Amino acid sequence: MKRIYSKCLCIVILLALFGAYACKSPLGKYTSPKGYDLTKPDKFNMPSSLLEISGIAFHDSNSDTIYSIQDEEGKLFRQKWDVKEQKNMRFGSRGDYEDVSIFHDRVFILKSNGALYSFPFSEAVKEKSDVVKETKHLVPKAEYESLYADAATNKLYILCKNCPIDKKAKTVTGYILDYNPSTDSLVNSGSFKIDLKQLKAVYPKFKNDLRASAMAKNPKTNEWYIVSSVSKLLVITDDKWNVKEAHHLSSSIFNQPEGIAFDKDLNLYISNEGDELTDGNIIKFKYTPSSK
Template sequence: MKDLIFTCCAFSFLALSTLNCNSITNTVSDSIYMDYDHHKVPYKLYAPDEKYLLHYDLEEISGLSVFGADHLLAVEDEQGYVYVLKAENGEVERKIKFAKGGDYEGIEAIGNRVYIVKSNGDVFSFEISDNDEVEAEEVDTDFSSGNDIEGLSVSGEKLLLACKGKGEIEDNKVKGKAVYEYDPKEKKVAGKPLFNLKEEEIEAFIENRKFFNKIHSFDPSAIAVHPLTSDIYWLSADKVLVVLSPDYKLKEVVRLDGGIYRQPEGICFAGDGTMYLSSEGDGARGRIFKISYKSY
C-alpha cells in the first residue's frame, strides 16, 4: 500500500511539474510579442520592469547611452543638448549645450568623452566637465543626409554607425540596411560596411512562426552591443528588434508592443546586461524602459 501511495504521489508530482513547464512555455510564446526564443534574447520585452516618464524637453528622445554606473545620456532630435539622466528614475540631472539645433540621432560615451551623430553622418564630440555649455568638435564624414544615420554604439575602440536610409557611401554598392565602423582616433568612417541586412532576410527568418511571421518594414533607429554576449541589438522605429551574433549572423527577431513602445528610438546596456530602451512620446512625454537581463 505504501508503495502504491508513493507511486501515485510521484506520478501526481511529475504531472504537475509537466503542467507547470508547459504553462511557462505557453506564457512566453502565446502572442506576437512573446514569439521569440528567450534563451537567445533573455529579456521580457513585453513586460518591462520599470517605466520612466521623461522631462517634456525629451518628448522626441532619439538617442540613449549608459554613462558611468548611475547615469544615462540622452539626446533629442531638434536641440543641441546632451541630457544627463539619473539611471534610477530618468530624472534630468543636468543638460549640456554642445551645438546649435539639428537632427541629432545617436549618442555614446567612451570614458568621459561623449559622441553624438547627426542624421547626415556628422560626428560631434566633447569631454564632459563642470561646464553646461561646451564647444564640441565636429567631424564631417563621408555620409550624407541620404544615409540618414540613426544609430550609434561603441564596439571595442570603434563606434558603429547605423544607416536608416541608403547603405552606400561613395561608389560601394550595398543592399539593405548597413552598419559602418567609425574610428574616433582617425576620425574616419570605413570605406565598406561592417555588415548589412535586407528585409527579405528578416522575413525569411520569421516566416514559419505561429504569431510573429511578418514585418511591415525595417527602419533602424538605434544600435547597441551587449556587454556580456557581444550580440548586436539593432532597433527599428517600426517596433522590431533584430539581434545579430558577434559574427553578424541573424540570431533573433522580436516584435515590440506598440502599446508600450510608441516609437522606439534608443537602446543601451548597463554592465550587468540591464537594458534601457527609450521611446518618443508621440505627442506625449518621452519614456525610458528598464528591462532586466534574465537567465533561462
C-alpha cells in the same frame, strides 16, 4: 417591456464581454530574447523637455546616470533613474540629433546626416561646451540614426536608416570608423551589411525596410541589438551581422523606440519618443539569466 429588458440585458452582456476582451492583455503573443521579458518593463516617464528623446547611453556602463539626447536641441541631458529632474549641456545648435555613445571618456553624438559631434566626457557637467569637435563626410550622404562606440575595439559603428545603396539590394549597410584616442581622430575603415532576406527567414511577417533607429552590443554575448521604430522590431544579429532573431514589439509598450543601451548588469534599456497623448520614456528590462 420584458422584450425591451431582455434586449438591453443582451447588449449589456455583449458590451461587457467586448470590454473584457479588449482589456485582456495581448502581450502573450510577443516574444523576447533570452534573458529578458519584453512584456514586463520598468517604465520611467521623461519630463516635457525630453518628449522627443532619441539616443541614450551610460558612462562605463554605470546606470547611476542616464545620458540622452533629443532630436531637436543640441543638448546632452543627464538624470538619475526615476528622477524626472534633468540637467543638460549644450553642445550645438538646433538640429536633428539621433544617437549618443560614450567611450574613452569621450562623448559621440550622431546627427541624421551622418555628421559626428564629440567632446570630452568631463564637459558633460557644464552648461555649454566650447571644445566640441564636428566631423563630417566620414560616411556617404544618407539618413542615419544608429551609433555604437565600442571601447574594446576603438571602433564606432554607424548603421543606415535610409541609404541609397540599400534601395534595391535588400540589405542594410553600416560603416565602421577607427578611433585613435591619442590624436582624437576618426577614419573610415570599412563597411558591413545586414541581409534582409535573413531577417525575412527568421521573421516571415517582415515586409518593409528595416529603418533602424538605434543599436547596441550585448556585452555578454557580443550580439548586436538593433531596434526599429518604423517596423516595431528588435533584431538580433551575431558579431558578424548574421540575423539570429527578430521580436515584434508591442505598440502599447514601445510607442516609438529610438534608443537602446545595456548597463554593466546586462539590463536592457530602450527609450521611446512621446507624442500628444504619451510622455517620452525609458523602459528597463531586467536581465534574468534563467529567462528563456
